[in-house]
Amino acid sequence: MKLSELGEDAVVTRLTRSLRLDNRVKLGAGDDCAVVETAGRLLLLKSDCVIEGIHFLPESNPKWIGWKAMCRSISDIAAMGGTPLDALVTMAVRSDTEFTWLRRVYAGLKLAARTYEVNLVGGETARSPGPFFLSVALTGSVEDGKYIARSGGRPGDQLYVTGKLGGSLEGRHMRFRPRVAEAHWLVSRFPVHAMMDLSDGLASDLPRLALASRLGFEVDTGSLPLHRGCRAENGLSDGEDYELLFAVPVPVKKQLEAEWQGKFPKLRLTAIGKLVEKGATHFFGKGYDHFAR
Amino acid sequence: MKLSELGEDAVVTRLTRSLRLDNRVKLGAGDDCAVVETAGRLLLLKSDCVIEGIHFLPESNPKWIGWKAMCRSISDIAAMGGTPLDALVTMAVRSDTEFTWLRRVYAGLKLAARTYEVNLVGGETARSPGPFFLSVALTGSVEDGKYIARSGGRPGDQLYVTGKLGGSLEGRHMRFRPRVAEAHWLVSRFPVHAMMDLSDGLASDLPRLALASRLGFEVDTGSLPLHRGCRAENGLSDGEDYELLFAVPVPVKKQLEAEWQGKFPKLRLTAIGKLVEKGATHFFGKGYDHFAR
Numbered sequence: 001m002k003l004s005e006l007g008e009d010a011v012v013t014r015l016t017r018s019l020r021l022d023n024r025v026k027l028g029a030g031d032d033c034a035v036v037e038t039a040g041r042l043l044l045l046k047s048d049c050v051i052e053g054i055h056f057l058p059e060s061n062p063k064w065i066g067w068k069a070m071c072r073s074i075s076d077i078a079a080m081g082g083t084p085l086d087a088l089v090t091m092a093v094r095s096d097t098e099f100t101w102l103r104r105v106y107a108g109l110k111l112a113a114r115t116y117e118v119n120l121v122g123g124e125t126a127r128s129p130g131p132f133f134l135s136v137a138l139t140g141s142v143e144d145g146k147y148i149a150r151s152g153g154r155p156g157d158q159l160y161v162t163g164k165l166g167g168s169l170e171g172r173h174m175r176f177r178p179r180v181a182e183a184h185w186l187v188s189r190f191p192v193h194a195m196m197d198l199s200d201g202l203a204s205d206l207p208r209l210a211l212a213s214r215l216g217f218e219v220d221t222g223s224l225p226l227h228r229g230c231r232a233e234n235g236l237s238d239g240e241d242y243e244l245l246f247a248v249p250v251p252v253k254k255q256l257e258a259e260w261q262g263k264f265p266k267l268r269l270t271a272i273g274k275l276v277e278k279g280a281t282h283f284f285g286k287g288y289d290h291f292a293r
Numbered sequence: 294m295k296l297s298e299l300g301e302d303a304v305v306t307r308l309t310r311s312l313r314l315d316n317r318v319k320l321g322a323g324d325d326c327a328v329v330e331t332a333g334r335l336l337l338l339k340s341d342c343v344i345e346g347i348h349f350l351p352e353s354n355p356k357w358i359g360w361k362a363m364c365r366s367i368s369d370i371a372a373m374g375g376t377p378l379d380a381l382v383t384m385a386v387r388s389d390t391e392f393t394w395l396r397r398v399y400a401g402l403k404l405a406a407r408t409y410e411v412n413l414v415g416g417e418t419a420r421s422p423g424p425f426f427l428s429v430a431l432t433g434s435v436e437d438g439k440y441i442a443r444s445g446g447r448p449g450d451q452l453y454v455t456g457k458l459g460g461s462l463e464g465r466h467m468r469f470r471p472r473v474a475e476a477h478w479l480v481s482r483f484p485v486h487a488m489m490d491l492s493d494g495l496a497s498d499l500p501r502l503a504l505a506s507r508l509g510f511e512v513d514t515g516s517l518p519l520h521r522g523c524r525a526e527n528g529l530s531d532g533e534d535y536e537l538l539f540a541v542p543v544p545v546k547k548q549l550e551a552e553w554q555g556k557f558p559k560l561r562l563t564a565i566g567k568l569v570e571k572g573a574t575h576f577f578g579k580g581y582d583h584f585a586r
Binding site: 004041043055095106114 | 313324332393
């Protein structure tokens with residue numbers, strides 16, 4: 001069977017069965033990051049990649065290619081409530097590539113590293129026979145060993161997203177800002193039960209969070225915070241928003257919204273729905289009422 | 294200027310200038326691994342990759358593709374005197390790939406992970422528009438925070454290589470065994486000044502070790518331990534031997550060779566030359582006498 005017939009989630013689930021994991025591993029494949037006890041502390045580990053023709057185009061600004069590659073992994077560390085630490089950059093590049101182009105890619109990597117206080121400590125540079133490939137592996141720390149997985153959601157939890165969704169292909173998919181400070185503030189002040197970053201779009205990502213928590217969800221698509229010119233469909237399916245999706249108990253709703261407004265006045269926080277007992281995996285709203293794929 | 298005109302080392306040197314590194318970083322880009330203080334201990338970090346058409350062929354046995362990808366990074370951890378800990382796998386794969394083929398790649402990754410007691414904790418699976426790309430990022434630990442860089446060589450040090458060199462394309466470049474136990478034993482018993490693994494061939498790699506140590510070298514190519522059917526030229530330039538190259542002070546020579554023979558009777562250890570004061574970067578021997586490239 002071809003991978004395209006199985007789908008990404010099924011492929012990953014099948015491949016990562018029966019992995020050898022010792023008791024240092026608190027969380028393995030399947031969440032935003034792995035969590036591994038290292039020298040008595042919890043270390044977050046994540047790698048991700050961008051590929052020419054898939055995540056960017058040959059004519060894309062090389063600086064933002066580097067930025068995007070670094071920030072995708074940073075966004076995953078943020079989504080665990082963590083602080084990014086050290087990055088390894090692995091790239092495959094055609095030998096007829098202009099050095100100045102590659103230097104601009106690196107300028108983007110370095111800019112992201114500086115912005116988020118990440119050390120770029122090494123990696124590997126190899127020759128590619130075709131598309132440019134750029135992978136960033138990243139370590140991260142979590143305060144007091146506390147990390148937020150996708151699996152901690154509880155029935156009735158309020159679901160929030162930060163920022164606005166949809167239309168990322170206009171340019172935001174390259175120049176997004178990982179929500180490191182926001183996530184860190186959130187988990188230090190509120191009982192966040194579950195969290196992840198939105199990379200494939202709410203319609204793909206929320207079912208993953210719900211499944212990990214063994215719950216369903218109800219989301220009113222009329223409530224989605226959308227970028228200008230976007231419809232609910234875009235907010236659900238365009239993907240590459242790199243905003244936070246998280247679940248908190250309902251009683252903190254009022255305080256969270258008030259404090260958020262004071263702390264991050266320029267970034268919207270929107271209650272989009274709830275986690276519910278297993279069974280219901282529902283997006284509903286005007287002209288949109290079907291089960292999530 | 295094209296990358297091919299600059300060469301890999303010059304490209305990497307130029308790109309990794311003026312990186313933001315805080316004081317947790319003990320060793321950044323340029324050695325086999327990075328060394329970063331994490332939770333009061335030293336953590337080794339390394340990523341590497343294999344690419345279809347460069348490091349293996351479409352018809353290569355998928356199991357050994359996975360093995361090779363994992364073992365390249367393990368070999369780098371070993372070359373620092375470290376123990377590999379946790380791995381992240383990032384891959385880009387065409388969507389028309391057969392799942393059974395990818396499962397066999399994973400079987401090789403898992404086999405290497407089991408063999409070297411590595412946890413495979415996560416990563417990312419993406420779509421490739423062309424060649425298969427497989428990257429492994431790996432953490433590692435070093436006992437008492439001791440690690441062996443390339444830069445510690447001293448004038449007069451005896452240079453050794455483990456195993457035999459040359460002819461890896463016969464199949465060894467896919468199925469090699471990283472020298473984890475050997476390196477660990479070495480650094481725990483002997484004052485190893487400098488060490489690296491041989492991935493590009495002695496003629497490329499030894500100058501790197503010498504340069505990092507600000508020294509020259511003298512190697513008699515007649516002394517190289519060669520695989521059957523290989524000439525000195527193969528031992529110097531074929532690459533992908535994944536053997537250890539290391540430097541120790543001359544006074545330990547006799548004891549090292551005797552103990553090695555008792556501990557690893559099946560793996561050759563060969564004195565191939567010496568580190569010398571800067572200036573001399575010489576391979577000499579029958580029909581082979583030129584400066585290293």
